[in-house]
Structures are given as C-alpha cells and as structure tokens.
Amino acid sequence: MTTNITPIVKWAGGKTQLLEKMTSLLPTEEFTAYCEPFLGGGAMLFCIQPGVAYINDINSGLMNVYNAIKYYPEALIAELSGYENTAEFYSKIREFDRDFERFAALSAVQQAAKFIYLNKTCFNGLYRENKQGQFNVAYGKYKNPNFVNASGIRSMSQYFNAANIIFTSVDFSLVLNNLPTGTFVYLDPPYNPISETSNFTSYTRYGFTQEDHMRLRKCCDALTARGIKFMLSNSNTDFIRSLYAGYDITEVLAKRFINCNGNGRGAVKELIIRNYT
Numbered sequence: 001m002t003t004n005i006t007p008i009v010k011w012a013g014g015k016t017q018l019l020e021k022m023t024s025l026l027p028t029e030e031f032t033a034y035c036e037p038f039l040g041g042g043a044m045l046f047c048i049q050p051g052v053a054y055i056n057d058i059n060s061g062l063m064n065v066y067n068a069i070k071y072y073p074e075a076l077i078a079e080l081s082g083y084e085n086t087a088e089f090y091s092k093i094r095e096f097d098r099d100f101e102r103f104a105a106l107s108a109v110q111q112a113a114k115f116i117y118l119n120k121t122c123f124n125g126l127y128r129e130n131k132q133g134q135f136n137v138a139y140g141k142y143k144n145p146n147f148v149n150a151s152g153i154r155s156m157s158q159y160f161n162a163a164n165i166i167f168t169s170v171d172f173s174l175v176l177n178n179l180p181t182g183t184f185v186y187l188d189p190p191y192n193p194i195s196e197t198s199n200f201t202s203y204t205r206y207g208f209t210q211e212d213h214m215r216l217r218k219c220c221d222a223l224t225a226r227g228i229k230f231m232l233s234n235s236n237t238d239f240i241r242s243l244y245a246g247y248d249i250t251e252v253l254a255k256r257f258i259n260c261n262g263n264g265r266g267a268v269k270e271l272i273i274r275n276y277t
Contacts, residue, residue, distance in 0.1 A: 005049070005155050006070065009116060010125030013191060015043040015233065018270075021045060021252050027229050027276055032182035037172035038189050038244070039063075044087035049159055054183070056168040057173045059127075061115045063169040068112035070160035070167075073153050079113040080148045088120055090139040096102030097135045103147055176219045185223060185230040192237050194268070210239065217243050224275045236269040248274045 007014060015022065022044065034050035036042070039057040057063050068076050083089065093114050096103045103111065119127055122137040130136045167176060176185065190208035216232075223230050234240045236251065250272045 001234055004153075005046035005159055006044065006104070007043050008149060008152055008153060008156060009041050009065065009119045009127070011041035012126060013188065014025060014041045015188065016041075018252060018254055019043060019047050019096075019232075022231070022233075022272065025231060025250065025274065027184060027274060031184035031229070033180060033184070034222045035175065035179055035183050035185045036188070037175045037185070038187060039066075040188060041148050043065075043155065044186050044188070046156070046159070050163065052164045053177060054166045054168070054179065056170060056172065058169060058171065060169040061111065062127075063167055064108055065112040065115050066156075066160070067167055068109050068252055069153055069156050070165070075158035076112055076116075077108045077150045078150060079109055080116060083113070083117050083147060085121060085142070085145060085147075087141070089138045092134060093117055098234075101252070173215060173219055177227060185228060187216065187220070187230060187232040189213070189232075189234065190235075191235040191270075192240050194235050194237055213243060220244075220247075220275065229276045230274065232273040234271050234273065236271050239251045240271060240273075244271075244273045248277050250274075 007016065026048070027071055031050075031056065033052040034048070035054040035056075036043070036045055036052075037056045038061070039045065039055045042055070045053060045055060055066070072174075083093070095115060096106070106114070118135055118137070119125065121140055121142060122135075123140040124137075125140070126137050128135070128137050172187075172189070179185070189212070192210070192213055220232065232244070234244075241249065250268050252272055253267045254270045256268050
C-alpha cells in the first residue's frame, strides 16, 4: 500500500471527513476487486487502495487528470510549476475552455494541468460546467493554493502503477453492468438536492436528475441479484429514503463547505445505504 495519498482535486461532496465512519461499514469479507463509478476526488479509493479497481467518472477532464498522473507525473508537475496564481493568468487558462479546437490541440498533460489549476484556484474550489461544457467559476483569490502538489502527484502515480486500475469515462450503468463476481462497489453519485437552492449537479454539462437516481437504484437491485455488495452515499431526503426502502440505511453527519451562501454551510445528515449488514 502506498501511504498518505489524499485527493488531488477538491470535489463537491468529497468524502475525506467521513472515511473513518465509512470504512467501519465496509464488508467484513475480502473483496477481489473494487469499483467506483462516480470517482470525483477519490477519497475512498485512495484510503483503501485496492489492488484491482474499476474507476470511472463521466467527467472526461477529471479522468484525463488521473491518466496523466499515472503515465506522466513528472511532466505534469513541470507544467504546473510554470503556472501563476494571479487573476490575469487564471482568466487566460480559463479561456482555453471557450475554444474547443484550441483546447483539443493541447496534450493530455497540458489539459490535465489546466484542470487541476482551475480546480485549486477557482472560487470555493468548485468544479462546475455550463450547458456548453465550459468551466464557469470565478477566480478564488487564494494566497497559496497548492496546485503543483508534487508529492501528492508522485504518490498517486506510484499507486496507480502498482495496482491494476481500469480507467473509464462512461455512464455509470455501463460500468456496473459488467463487473466480475467478488467486486465491491462504492457509489457516490451527485446528491439528490435537499432544497431548491442546494440543487448542484453541474460537475458536467449533463447534470444528474431524479430519473438518473432511479436508474441507479435499478443498477443496485441488479448488483444485489448478482450477489455483488455495494455501499452508496446520498442526501437525507424523503425521495432517497423511499427509493432505497428495503436496504440498510445509516445516518451520518457531514460538514459541507461548498455553498454559495455561507449560512448554508455546516453539519448536515447524510445517508449511507448498503445491501449488506
């Protein structure tokens, strides 16, 4: 196991603070593979560091970051080292997202560096895309954002190359439909909103609707029928409780910091749902 791996990006709904509780709810039996279809910052993956893992996120830019970390860590560090923490430089980097042909002409490392830089220097560390797939968050004005993080990139690369990791960027159902027996699945989809003002699912241009949550429930039923164990995180709403009635539901408290309204940040109840006890 590679030690001290922490998420390289800040992601809304990240699970670092809940790892102790979540790992206590993992299956007691060993699993032969691990799957995380909504990877985001990957806190759970980097905590347990499975030897075989199927990791996926529909955000292709994010998955390119992980590919670049695996194959080109030193080139990525070098690229990021030339970046500046200024509003002018931030605007220059963000403008690449407004010109598809210009952005597509960049190397995978250059694209990954821009993704990390924007994530670490934007306002509130919030990754958000508009309906055109463009990153649309303002500059954060942080004094010392750690967008290079050379040690973190090297540790993550070491793990990716030591383990058997399958990277994909497809719809979650395509990942879940083809898992081998003995896999354990952790599901951390965009949360069902607890109010109209907290309805944030814009990690990509596609969003995540109630119909998507219902599709995910059907996938969970299919996993259960195949004897594949899963753990799922979501918000404490009547819709989610009703949707997963019949499964084991545990309440946990989590502090949430990404909110446009400072009064909306703080400890809230979330749910951990399992098909095992």
